[in-house]
Amino acid sequence: MSTQPSGLVEIPRSVLSIAVGMIDTVERVVVGDARVRTARRNAWEAICADRARAVHHDEVRRLVSQLTVGSSPRSKASQAAVGSSAGRRAARS
Structure with a gap:
């Protein structure tokens, strides 16, 4: 054969x-x-896209962390008011 x-x-x-x-x-x-289009160019474009996604993800994470309770001046003032009223109630009893 x-x-x-x-x-x-x-x-x-x-x-x-x-x-x-x-x-x-x-x-x-x-x-x-x-x-x-080459394999090298495709790989480089994928790396650049991954980096851009990571930067965007970090930016979103940073913005979300700023929105959490207690991070804004308004919510801190609200928490202080709640804390002071609780303190007044405790002093009354």
Whole structure:
């Protein structure tokens, strides 16, 4: 039994190779060499997107922490009023 590929298998491989070469050439002509998608460029764009998401996530977390009870001057004044009225009640009893 021969391990050599037959002629029928070689024809589609060569056609596919030529087609991929033509697509690559057309892409470079249409979008330019600087904008051709590569694995390195895809990876870098993914890293940049991850960093941007992390910055946005940190900003949202910071804003939410500012909104928690007791962080605003108004809520601190409310808490002080509640605390002072509780103190007055304790003094009365």
